[in-house]
Amino acid sequence: KLHEAVEQQMTNSFARVLEQFAQVQQAMGEVQSAAAQIGDLKRVFSNVKTRGGWGEAQLGAMLEQVLPPGAFERNFALRDGARERVDFAIRMPSRQLLWLPVDAKFPTEDYERLLLAAESADLEAERAAREGIAVRIRLEAKKIAEKYICPPETVEFGVMYLPSDGLFAEVARIPNLIDEIRAREKVIILGPTLLPAML
Numbered sequence: 240k241l242h243e244a245v246e247q248q249m250t251n252s253f254a255r256v257l258e259q260f261a262q263v264q265q266a267m268g269e270v271q272s273a274a275a276q277i278g279d280l281k282r283v284f285s286n287v288k289t290r291g292g293w294g295e296a297q298l299g300a301m302l303e304q305v306l307p308p309g310a311f312e313r314n315f316a317l318r319d320g321a322r323e324r325v326d327f328a329i330r331m332p333s334r335q336l337l338w339l340p341v342d343a344k345f346p347t348e349d350y351e352r353l354l355l356a357a358e359s360a361d362l363e364a365e366r367a368a369r370e371g372i373a374v375r376i377r378l379e380a381k382k383i384a385e386k387y388i389c390p391p392e393t394v395e396f397g398v399m400y401l402p403s404d405g406l407f408a409e410v411a412r413i414p415n416l417i418d419e420i421r422a423r424e425k426v427i428i429l430g431p432t433l434l435p436a437m438l
Contacts, residue, residue: 293345294345294402295326297431298327298341298402299313301431302327302438305435306329309330311327311329312330312338313327314326317340317393318389318392325340325341325342326341328341329438337391337394338392339396340383340387340388340397340398341398342383342387342400343402344379344399344401345402346372346375349368349371350403350405350409353368353369353372355368356368369409376410376416379399380399380424380428381424383426384425384426396421397425397427398429398434398437399420399429400429400434404430407428407431407432
């Protein structure tokens, strides 16, 4: 009887080990699948054009949901014969035809550097990455101001759309950056949560 009880206990223990091993294998499969998906996303975002296209697609879908048909144009030349085309121009409700330029920007490399630095608790790298984001955002705002804010065809300001609330939050954490860009370049910076409220 004792022998049978020990054997039964060993069989039960072995079954539990096998069950736990199967669960570990399943979890490993899920981790590998998630890693593959992250790798796919990195490959997608490694190309500037693809990344910009993703931001534009997200912005376009949002405008279609919030605004009535005919309220905006895609890839629009704000001046006659201009080579430069803004991602989206929103028709403003006014007596004369006025446009609001909205351009999507996604400085992924700078943002990834910041996330990696924060993850590894490297304060110096985090500070440098945040400075890199600030430089990039200032540069992109200057381009929007120079290329797309052109009264009387447009209103006297433009919008820079950041297609990630995480990125927008990091930009908002940089002291005075959003206010400085609004005052100097007349560009308002918005993310996915704030843009619909403005619209």
